Amino acid sequence: MRDLAVRVENLGKRYRIGGRFRYRALRDTLTEAIYFPFRRLISTPRSAPGQPADEKAYIWALRGVSFEIKQGEVVGIIGRNGAGKTTLLKILSRITEPTEGEVKICGRVGSLLEVGTGFHPELTGRENIYLNGAILGMKKAEIDRKFDEIVTFAEVEKFIDTPVKHYSSGMYVRLAFAVAAHLEPEILLVDEVLAVGDAAFQKKCLGKMGDVAKAGRTVLVVSHNMGMVRFLCQRSILLADGEMIMEGRPEQVIAHYLSSCSSETAEGEIEWPKGEQAPGDDSMRLRSIRLVGPLGTTQGIFGLDQPIRVEITYRILKPVRGMRFVLGLLNQEGILAFASTNQNLRDEGVLYPGCYRTCCVIPEKLLNRGRYVVRLSAGIPGVKKLMPGQELISFAVEDSGTHGSYFPESWPGVLAPLLTWEADQRIEAEGED
Amino acid sequence: MSQETTSRPSTPSSAAPLIIIRPSRGWVSLELRDLWKYRELLYFLIWRDVKVRYKQTILGAAWAILQPFMAMVIFTIFFGRLAKIPSDGIPYPVFAYTALLPWQLFAHALTESGNSLVANQQLLTKVYFPRLVIPISAVLAGLVDFGIAFLVLLVLLLHYGIVPSMAILSLPFFLLLAIATALAVGLWLSALNVQYRDVRYTIPFLTQFWLFATPIAYSSSLVPERWRAWYGLNPMAGVVEGFRWALLGKGGVGPLVIVSAVAVLLLLAGGLIYFRRMERTFADVV
Numbered sequence: 001m002r003d004l005a006v007r008v009e010n011l012g013k014r015y016r017i018g019g020r021f022r023y024r025a026l027r028d029t030l031t032e033a034i035y036f037p038f039r040r041l042i043s044t045p046r047s048a049p050g051q052p053a054d055e056k057a058y059i060w061a062l063r064g065v066s067f068e069i070k071q072g073e074v075v076g077i078i079g080r081n082g083a084g085k086t087t088l089l090k091i092l093s094r095i096t097e098p099t100e101g102e103v104k105i106c107g108r109v110g111s112l113l114e115v116g117t118g119f120h121p122e123l124t125g126r127e128n129i130y131l132n133g134a135i136l137g138m139k140k141a142e143i144d145r146k147f148d149e150i151v152t153f154a155e156v157e158k159f160i161d162t163p164v165k166h167y168s169s170g171m172y173v174r175l176a177f178a179v180a181a182h183l184e185p186e187i188l189l190v191d192e193v194l195a196v197g198d199a200a201f202q203k204k205c206l207g208k209m210g211d212v213a214k215a216g217r218t219v220l221v222v223s224h225n226m227g228m229v230r231f232l233c234q235r236s237i238l239l240a241d242g243e244m245i246m247e248g249r250p251e252q253v254i255a256h257y258l259s260s261c262s263s264e265t266a267e268g269e270i271e272w273p274k275g276e277q278a279p280g281d282d283s284m285r286l287r288s289i290r291l292v293g294p295l296g297t298t299q300g301i302f303g304l305d306q307p308i309r310v311e312i313t314y315r316i317l318k319p320v321r322g323m324r325f326v327l328g329l330l331n332q333e334g335i336l337a338f339a340s341t342n343q344n345l346r347d348e349g350v351l352y353p354g355c356y357r358t359c360c361v362i363p364e365k366l367l368n369r370g371r372y373v374v375r376l377s378a379g380i381p382g383v384k385k386l387m388p389g390q391e392l393i394s395f396a397v398e399d400s401g402t403h404g405s406y407f408p409e410s411w412p413g414v415l416a417p418l419l420t421w422e423a424d425q426r427i428e429a430e431g432e433d
Numbered sequence: 434m435s436q437e438t439t440s441r442p443s444t445p446s447s448a449a450p451l452i453i454i455r456p457s458r459g460w461v462s463l464e465l466r467d468l469w470k471y472r473e474l475l476y477f478l479i480w481r482d483v484k485v486r487y488k489q490t491i492l493g494a495a496w497a498i499l500q501p502f503m504a505m506v507i508f509t510i511f512f513g514r515l516a517k518i519p520s521d522g523i524p525y526p527v528f529a530y531t532a533l534l535p536w537q538l539f540a541h542a543l544t545e546s547g548n549s550l551v552a553n554q555q556l557l558t559k560v561y562f563p564r565l566v567i568p569i570s571a572v573l574a575g576l577v578d579f580g581i582a583f584l585v586l587l588v589l590l591l592h593y594g595i596v597p598s599m600a601i602l603s604l605p606f607f608l609l610l611a612i613a614t615a616l617a618v619g620l621w622l623s624a625l626n627v628q629y630r631d632v633r634y635t636i637p638f639l640t641q642f643w644l645f646a647t648p649i650a651y652s653s654s655l656v657p658e659r660w661r662a663w664y665g666l667n668p669m670a671g672v673v674e675g676f677r678w679a680l681l682g683k684g685g686v687g688p689l690v691i692v693s694a695v696a697v698l699l700l701l702a703g704g705l706i707y708f709r710r711m712e713r714t715f716a717d718v719v
Binding site: 015090091092093094095096097098099100101102103104105106107108109111113114117118120122123127130131134135136137139140 | 450451452453454455456457473474476477478480481484485488489553555556557558559560561562713714716717
């Protein structure tokens with residue numbers, strides 16, 4: 001452990017299915033207690049000692065994960081939703097206990113799984129800074145010292161003695177992040193907290209994170225933001241289905257991750273037949289995403305001159321007001337090419353339970369050649385996130401010749417739109433004549 | 434969860450603690466040292482509960498006085514005047530109020546701490562700290578109300594011309610006993626509440642039942658002499674009798690209080706162990 005900050009060995013975490021979401025009522029235990037004496041009679045031969053009786057009743061959210069992080073290293077963990085990223089972070093932050101394996105951490109740990117944990121709406125900004133700071137593990141003297149800096153960073157000087165329930169959501173988030181950003185542990189564990197605030201504030205946050213990384217502190221960050229991972233991290237770890245698939249330089253790992261998204265969904269369609277596991281929450285769940293070509297068929301490969309119809313089928317489980325989707329397209333390097341939203345549709349009011357379909361058409365002659373990954377999120381702006389942004393399906397764009405050049409050369413740029421060029425005009429004659 | 438925090442002797446930054454995280458098995462230590470390290474968080478959580486308690490109420494902190502005071506008025510009318518329950522020669526209002534004071538502290542602390550883990554599930558699933566901080570802060574936050582209500586008692590004593598003897602010096606001990614009782618039961622209930630939400634609905638019944646099992650409206654001298662020590666198995670009986678003795682000089686603090694103290698210690702030790710054992714699954718189950 002000489003220059004190591006974190007050493008993870010064969011780490012595993014097992015959950016009882018549903019156990020994460022459901023609590024037990026006394027009657028369940030009573031029923032089990034009554035059945036218990038008869039269990040032997042009913043069930044088939046018992047499983048090996050130490051093993052749960054029914055392996056199917058459990059899932060491994062994380063298994064056999066081992067890695068090391070040196071002091072001062074900045075490491076990004078990527079993977080799809082449900083790959084075990086958050087579970088890993090929760091174990092490292094000592095929020096939940098591993099089922100097997102061991103972790104050694106050398107240094108003072110600060111973990112940020114969420115900004116604004118423990119904020120109380122009735123308390124003022126000032127009071128919440130102290131409360132939240134204490135919850136994150138800061139000493140009072142430390143908060144005293146950083147207080148002015150936090151307030152300035154959050155840009156809430158005028159409202160510091162107003163209860164935060166009167167804050168706008170932007171102010172609230174800024175204050176929450178400001179406290180978190182001034183946490184100075186030796187090892188920082190961060191979970192995607194940067195997905196907050198407006199663009200300008202996000203940029204500020206990113207800058208702050210960069211400072212933390214440069215200050216020689218050890219950082220472990222879980223993120224969906226490939227750009228951020230590339231920008232901040234020296235190393236990246238890819239998790240899939242609770243296992244570590246790859247570790248290495250961020251560019252390589254990101255490329256591998258994005259291509260693995262595609263191999264699973266090569267046919268231009270992805271479906272979630274089992275409602276429970278589909279992306280979304282208890283009010284909205286996705287059912288399928290289909291990429292449709294000009295002939296109305298599902299395609300995994302598109303020509304540059306073909307429009308791409310992204311059909312999103314989803315189920316509304318509870319009435320939802322003001323929901324919108326945000327669709328983003330990432331290229332192979334993880335750079336966001338653009339994002340688009342069906343904001344105009346959301347003004348139509350309440351969606352009642354049922355199955356819905358929305359379509360987004362990506363026009364022809366816009367994308368460059370190469371692979372793109374569709375990233376989708378859903379939410380009610382300023383109210384609630386229904387589905388965090390996640391990469392769901394990918395497709396390839398092939399062909400040459402239509403993005404402005406007739407040569408089959410590789411064309412630079414994330415996009416390669418066909419723009420209008422006016423005919424060459426001779427404005428002024430020169431030389432002879 | 435088993436963490437061993439030791440300093441590394443050989444490396445330059447020897448101040449850096451080494452944390453080991455591994456699955457815990459069997460008995461776990463109470464990690465009271467860890468609790469001490471988080472005393473500032475404990476302070477802030479108590480402070481939050483106190484600050485927030487009477488926010489957006491018209492009467493504010495007056496509730497701290499009104500609750501025991503109204504209870505005293507009702508007790509005096511029904512039990513003192515109508516039922517004519519003997520009060521060992523003490524004016525019934527003082528007799529009842531002296532008992533209601535620790536009782537309200539206990540009942541509030543019990544309710545608050547019993548629901549505390551569920552009410553703070555946001556914290557449980559997002560941040561690490563010794564989980565004991567939560568029920569303890571919920572119990573201690575009630576002390577402010579107790580302090581306010583105590584002032585009313587002083588006024589009552591003055592009004593009835595009762596001068597406490599030196600026995601009043603033992604009051605902190607009985608206060609501690611009341612807190613320990615509330616914490617002991619609160620630990621059990623809060624940990625159970627994480628798994629079984631039935632607990633939330635049990636608490637009101639429990640406190641109501643306990644109220645009648647405690648000598649508040651009546652005196653423990655109603656209990657036959659030879660059973661009286663066993664009455665101490667209800668620790669609140671010891672607390673209430675202790676309060677009356679310390680403040681009014683009536684009753685006695687014989688075997689009953691000792692039985693109560695022992696009962697509380699056992700209940701508290703059991704509560705701590707049970708809480709620590711269940712703690713490892715809180716974040717997954719809550």
